[in-house]
Amino acid sequence: MSRRTEIDVRPITEAEFPDWNRAMNTGFLRSPTVPADQLEARRPEFVPGRSLGAFDGERCVATFRSFDQEVTAVGGAPVRADAISNVTVTATHRRRGLLTRMMAQDLAAAKDRGDVVATLIAAEYPIYGRYGFGPATTMAEWTVDVPRAGLDPRWAAPEDGGRIDLVEGEEVRKLGPELHERLRRAQPGAVSRTELWWQYRTGVVDWNGSQWTEPCYAVYRSADGEVEGMAAYRTDDRWGDAKQPLNTATVDWLIAVTPGAERALWHYLCSIDWITTVKSGWRAPDDLLPQLLPDPRAARITTQADWLWVRILDVAAALEARTYEGRGSVVLEVVDRGGLTGGRWRLEAGADGASCVPTTESAHLVLDVRELGALWLGDESAVRLAALGRVREERAGAARVVDALLRTSRRPWCPDMF
Incomplete structure (x- = not known):
């Protein structure tokens, strides 16, 4: 042997x-x-x-x-x-x-x-829960049937006085980082981008030998000239019978810091001559895209899955870092088999801030650190996890208290793969 x-x-x-x-x-x-x-x-x-x-x-x-x-x-x-x-x-x-x-x-x-936390994008779902990671954001990709969308075929420019400009990679590297920082400051779940990220996405550095082909880059500027949105997209060249265009625009990435910029960029992509299909790339699950179309049914979800996974390394720091729309308190017993941050914690939270301190009080809700990671950005529901048997209420109604504190009006989103 x-x-x-x-x-x-x-x-x-x-x-x-x-x-x-x-x-x-x-x-x-x-x-x-x-x-x-x-x-x-x-x-x-x-x-x-x-x-x-x-x-x-x-x-x-x-x-x-x-x-x-x-x-x-x-x-x-x-x-x-x-x-x-x-x-x-x-x-x-x-x-x-x-x-x-x-x-x-x-x-x-x-x-x-x-x-305070560890993060990853999981290629396979079953692997990372045993290390304390929980799926904290979801992504969705839409495919838009442009002729069915009901958009004005005569559209030529944003209605709000802004404009769309096509730019080169050099300008993307100049304008993109500041725009992304504005998005990141407002978007729970967004992650930082390095200078190398922008070099990879504009062809300065070829990371995987994919025989780089440059996409088109579109920039939205508001009526006062401020850059508020940007997209990178690629198009194919496909024609059907009787010389009918069947071309697709596939979005590599799109970021916008105002609803007007988001509307203008999607409308632009759906207005390009010969484009009959738009693939949105990785978007938030509650993205505005479908409802920006006169016929939202023209946009169908073709991919939806877990995306950013979070592993809490410091319970107190993680819960004190975020804000809370409601006011309340709850005692959480966090089970961490990895021995990094388990224990019992009292969370006192409100619009003016939060305090999370160790306590010997009886727990209201018992949960594994992976479930806390899934709840931290506000996307998951403690009530739902209780129904699944993944958290345990020691005090009736504790899961609803946690939801009232942690859940958010818009869903978190991580625009990036890493």
Whole structure:
């Protein structure tokens, strides 16, 4: 009988970065070969101590990377986050606890740094709940049947006096970061973007060798000239019988800081000559798009799924960082099998702020830290989780109290994949 060798889990060195990338590509079902130019494009993401690998001898067989991030809490406060990405385990080394070991190392380091939460986008749903992550936002993608939408075919410019301009990538890199910061300050669930993010999305850096093709970039300026919205989109060239256009505009990303900008950008996309279908890209589940159309049924949801997952690392800091529309108090017993932030906490909250302190009082609601992560941004319902048996009321009506405090009038949204 063959004996399994001991697997070494540790931060990688810069010299091991090529082998780590090969393992990551393998795990994501890409070609293992990483050309030199792609490898150099990825090097800025290497931060000593934040890229972990599992090594069977000299070969890297699992990957894990984290980086500093800010996520916007309800009310607009930026919260320090440990963003997790590039998680893979090679198929030959599954079921050996490699992810568990890497996750434990990273979360412990994040806790020591003072990060309030950890975040990730889950490729597979069942994996991350056991590490204390809960799905905190949802995304949806709409496909718009443009001829059915009922929009004015003579539309040529926004009705509010604003304008749409097509720009180049250089101008996107100049205007985009400030616009995104305005969005992020107002959008619970939004995360920070680095300069590298804008370079990737405008073709300055080719991260994955996808033979970059430049999209079209549209900028909305209000009547007074202020940039309030921006979109990147791609079009195809498809024609049907009798030379009828069947072209699709696919949105890579669209951000807007006013409803007028959002309306104008969607109307523009639906007015482009020959475009009969618009694919919205990843949007909030309560996005305005369908209701901006005279016939909302022209927009059908083609994708809807969990998106940003949150793992609470500091209960008090997380609950005190956000705002509350109502006033009330509740005692939460948070179960954390990872040993990072469990305990019993009294939350006192109102429009003027919140206090969350340890207590020995009897719990009103008992919940796992993963459920607290799902509730934190206001999208999930404690009443719903109680019905599912995932939280337990120790005082009748406690779940309704939690909902009255935590739920929000608009749903949180994370525009980004990372």
